[in-house]
Amino acid sequence: MAFDIAALPWLPAAPANYRQLCRDLDPANRGLGHELRRLATHKLDSAQALRFANALKRLRGASADLQGLSGFKLGLVSNATAEFIVDAIPAAAARHGVAAEIVLAPFDLVMQSILDPSSEVMHAMPDGLLLALDHRWFGAHKPALDPGSDGFGMLKLEALDAAVTQVNVSALIWQTIPVPPATLFGSLDRQMAGSVRVQIERLNQRIVEYAARPGNYLLDVAAFAEQGGTAKWIDAAAWNLYKLPFALELTPLYADALGRLLGAIRGSSRKCLVLDLDNTLWGGVIGDDGIDGILLGEGSPAGEAFVSVQRAALELKSRGILLAVSSKNYDETARGVFRDHPDMLLREADIAVFQANWNDKPSNLEAIAATLGIGLDALVFLDDNGAERAQVRAALPMVAVPELPADASWYATYLSAAGYFEAVSFSEEDRGRAASYAANAQRSAILLKSRDLGDYLTSLEMVIRFERFNALSRARIAQLINKSNQFNLTTRRYTEQEVAAVESDPSAYTLQVRLADRLGDFGMIGVVIARAVSRQGEVWWDIDTWLMSCRVLGREVERAMLDHIAADAHATNVTGLLGTYRPTTKNGMVAEHFDRLGFKRTAEGEDGSVHYMLALNDHIASRLPHREAA
């Protein structure tokens, strides 16, 4: 088979001593998060996945430092034997940046577990609840052809919805239901009210509606079953023997699908696709074959294959994924293809960072991440050369590097199937992001011409806009809260539902900040949440969250934000502001943020966190290069 999705062919094979490697993980070590991610990023059989799960459990039990992975406690209810899913999730989730802990409800105790606050699952207070239910739970495994008799599954779904809306979890994950391959009438099933297919399609439609609400997420299991083949997915013997919900060989695919969703909820999806050039974007070697000799364009099978890779990259760019190039070539030779080859779909302007040189690939990837101001764990590296892939994996385990088959026709399929860019929302800001990064290059050019920084900032004609949180911006606010790592003082993550709660909390002060200049609109670039606290009869605002997009560093935006917060605080008779810096591996750039803004250090915690205060009487507003939007 050319492409067997169930085998997760984009993952490299697991090393023979996998079990030993899992055992050797020492909770006293640092950097375990990256090591776990490296171990998880292999093709794993059920025993290996179980070894990984046990190793993670052991490390968590020993309170090991799992920096680099976000925690997620997942409750799971199912009408089937879900233990194999539970075994497979930790590795699949770690592959997507999440340290998952799973609490499984007893077999087939679905409503009971949800409705009873003292049930094992609800008592554990999970971050998310996965409703792993299939057609059998809804009674949709048998036709209901008598008029009026096909409503049972829908009633059950509505009852389930009523139950879960009472539950306090920040992420509720719904699954669509795969349609089994067996038919009663044949093609007529699709037209026949009450057929298994029609019942399930109606249920799925409703499930999709439920999952569109804030705090609800969709795991499109039906789509993954289609991709794997429903004839393979629905395994009658596995159900009868072990009550497995689907064929065991599809467990890795299911778990990876869930892992990428958990990653997306936690904001750890990838942000940038880095492309090799020779034999990845075109056939042949530009340095040897010349611009007339490379294979690219409609008319030849090989040429079309490379066009499809470029098209896939452009589609990703259109949804806000950044593109970069890392190639062993002379810069002029490589750029020449982008400028002059008539069949290139990708042009220089599509590429946010262009690294064509003779350095090794890991160094180039580090340069790309640094230039874009994103983490290495936001990168995906596409390269036809197995040796380069292995070198990058060894040096930079946090970069995603898919295996590729010999035929370039499949590159785009592999890239898409690996699920690196999983999203739980799509905003106007995503649409504009690539353009915004491209404009940054022009801004750098202006900087070179300006005499000093003040001149430069003034010449940008920046307009800043402050607003409190509102429903319209909620999705983007939640996205920033979950994605921002570097300019983030406390790195506290909140779901969209929690953001909504802050909006209406009278004791909370919120601020969303947008910035535009004469070269483009950055969209929302700053978020603040503060809470009123009482100290010796005076009210202070304690800054719970302060984060900014790294695209607007060096523009005095943080000073403008402080002035605005201080003015609002003053207007409501607040005495002053309290701040906290909580260090992570990524937010070193803001270690002195509050010091720079004139706050005084008041205390230091054992975890390295630093507490600050600023009395409003001591604050003097700055002269700033921005104009405030009306």
Next chain:
Amino acid sequence: MTDQETLNRVTAVVRDQLDDDEVSLTMDTVAKAVDGWDSLAHVRIMVAIEESFGIEFRTSDISGLDNVGDLVRLIEASR
């Protein structure tokens, strides 16, 4: 493959599933005499044996197993 070779492979699978290298099986071993081989582990082991030997058990085969020897003979009959 001889009974002994099949038994050795089954032992390797069981050790792997129970994460216990001390497990030692004979043709006469019964599941409940092995630490950790409970009903869930049994499902894991049966599924892993299917995976490892590239075979599929029939629904009717599974219920009649009394000891490891029965399992070894079932594997050989299924190949």
